[in-house]
Amino acid sequence: MDIESRLIETVIEAVHKIYDQAPDKKTIQIQKTRKDFDGDFTLVVFPLLRISKKPPEQTATELGDYLQENIKEISSYNVIKGFLNLSIDKSFWLSFLNSVGNNTNYGFIKEHEASNTVMIEYSSPNTNKPLHLGHIRNNLLGYSVSQILKSQGNKVVKVNLVNDRGIHICKSMLAWQKWGEGITPEKAGKKGDHLVGDFYVKFDQEYKKEISELIEKGSSEDDAKKNAPLILEAQEMLRKWEAKDSEVITLWKEMNSWVLAGFDVTYKELGVDFDKVYFESDTYKLGKALVEEGLQKGIFIKKDDGSVWCDLTDEGLDQKLLLRADGTSVYMTQDLGTAHQRFKDYDANELIYVVGNEQNYHFQVLKLILGKLGYSWSEYLHHLSYGMVELPEGKMKSREGTVVDADDLIAGMVTTAEEMSNELGKLDDYSETDKKNIVETIGLGALKYFILKVDPKKTMTFDPKESIDFNGNTGPFVQYTYARIQALLRKADEKNITITEEVETNSEISAKELQLIKFIHTYPEVLSESAKNYSPAMVANYVYELVKEYNQFYHDHPIFSESDESKVAFRLYLSAQVSKIIKSGMSLLGINVPDRM
RNA sequence: GGUCUCGUAGCUCAGUUGGAUAGAGCAAUAGCCUUCUAAGCUAUGGGUCGAAGGUUCGAAUCCUUCCGGGAUCACCA
Structure with missing residues (x-):
């Protein structure tokens, strides 16, 4: 059973034991803690006040005590107004990360007999x-x-x-x-x-x-x-x-x-x-x-x-x-x-x-x-x-004659990608074929992402005079992050650093690293929600957020100049998992990711 | 006119069973490459969430009315 379901069940149990009343499951609201506050999951206690007949802070504290006692993964909690913020122990997150690493189809569900x-x-x-x-x-x-x-x-x-x-x-x-x-x-x-x-x-x-x-x-x-x-x-x-x-x-x-x-x-x-x-x-x-x-x-x-x-x-x-x-x-x-x-x-x-x-x-x-x-x-x-x-x-x-022709648009995107690559000089030492493939991947990635990141139900605007961006919340930005990670992994290989198969669950990790792991944790939920809503936009926005987080991590956490070998191993492992999800998420959007760009 | 739908920063968009101080990107300004890819990172400014009521501990989110856009109501497909 996943951690969120366990939290919900234990809250029900707690309410029952402490206040001697069974709460409606709908009144148990567990959500991810907002990043301005300390904690991983938050229980909103307002709906439970009817049952507890006590002030929000007191109710939250009583429930917090019970939860901490009965769920060993909860390392601490804090209460702000009617919000009970629960912190989950680092070892939980690290072993979760290992489970992702061992899973070749993380977030995916296999076809089964009862499949629709x-x-x-x-x-x-x-x-x-x-x-x-x-x-x-x-x-x-x-x-x-x-x-x-x-x-x-x-x-x-x-x-x-x-x-x-x-x-x-x-x-x-x-x-x-x-x-x-x-x-x-x-x-x-x-x-x-x-x-x-x-x-x-x-x-x-x-x-x-x-x-x-x-x-x-x-x-x-x-x-x-x-x-x-x-x-x-x-x-x-x-x-x-x-x-x-x-x-x-x-x-x-x-x-x-x-x-x-x-x-x-x-x-x-x-x-x-x-x-x-x-x-x-x-x-x-x-x-x-x-x-x-x-x-x-x-x-x-x-x-x-x-x-x-x-x-x-x-x-x-x-x-x-x-x-x-x-x-x-x-x-x-x-x-x-x-x-x-x-x-x-x-x-x-x-x-x-x-x-x-x-x-x-x-x-x-x-x-x-x-x-x-x-x-x-x-x-x-x-x-x-x-x-x-x-x-x-x-x-x-x-x-x-005001239609934007599909073939023209596609060709234009690829040309823009090519011009940009030339300008940045990134592909100078590549063969023409490689160059062509990469440039096509980027151009189409930009176009597809531009379209799919918008909620399908909504009317969207396209301005032919302003070319589709390649910076910011765009396909190339996501692709770029993927390519960077691949470069890291190649470099590790050259240096004969093998990527560990598992990380130590007591590793020292930074706040940003922990945040990344938590982000990875929500991927399956994002996929199931996007399927329910027929919304590729939910996948696109998730991947963007993930990549944004990763780039911050990348900027602040050097890998190969790090002297602590276990940190090097951990960061490479984490990077590899992130790149796996980028590739997986983008493939659901029909977008390819290049190994270099 | 009936029905449906949309309105969030200058622009393009997130914000999904109602939750804490409404978020990103672009554009603007100011920084960061002798160090793993600067298509990147950091910072600043930018908001009456179309308007007014209501529901309640709490509303961008639900309800009503209004304003403004769009779609549709063919012996077209």
């Missing part, structure tokens, strides 16, 4: 334009949350549902047909997703011209939008696609393959991957059967024009369309169907959708409707709703 199967859908791009910064947040979050859930013993299935059909896809296709002159990514020397994206933009420009022409001729704006020749042609193309017209299908396959090849490059750069990729062209017809079923059961209603709806007014929402009057399905219909399919195929205990918060309503409705249909697993749906990435001027808009 969690399916997580993320990325889910449209194949009509390249990925932008918003997609980067989605991808990094999805990947990182998968890693975190795995670390806590879950079986995780990462899936990507590629949106490869629909009117928006036809727009790029049509524009290519009209103005492409047979160009291909090879001929253009361009990534396929960017090339196709260009045609999507081209379509929109021409479409807008047509609209303004029609408006000049006296059409209303709505009519102009509906009747512009281009949009009619695109709609016609979609009909042909649905009718499996061979010419359209051939073009569709080709252009999609260009885009997907482009995405693969970006995914690889970002280091994200999937266990299963679904294509909407295969799944878009799912769901109709469920709607039929709902109609039979009388859960849905059919209107006079033949359209099918779900009435959610009792839940305080509106009516939701499920089938159009012509019998074709909408987004919701498909999502009902794919969710159903997935639970059938994987028997998952949880299905997480990493999708922006602009779709909160959609997922609320999705869950409600599945519940109405009587599927108990609707409870297992979870919308991991993340905030938008905005520019200082506001939302990114693809049509106004």
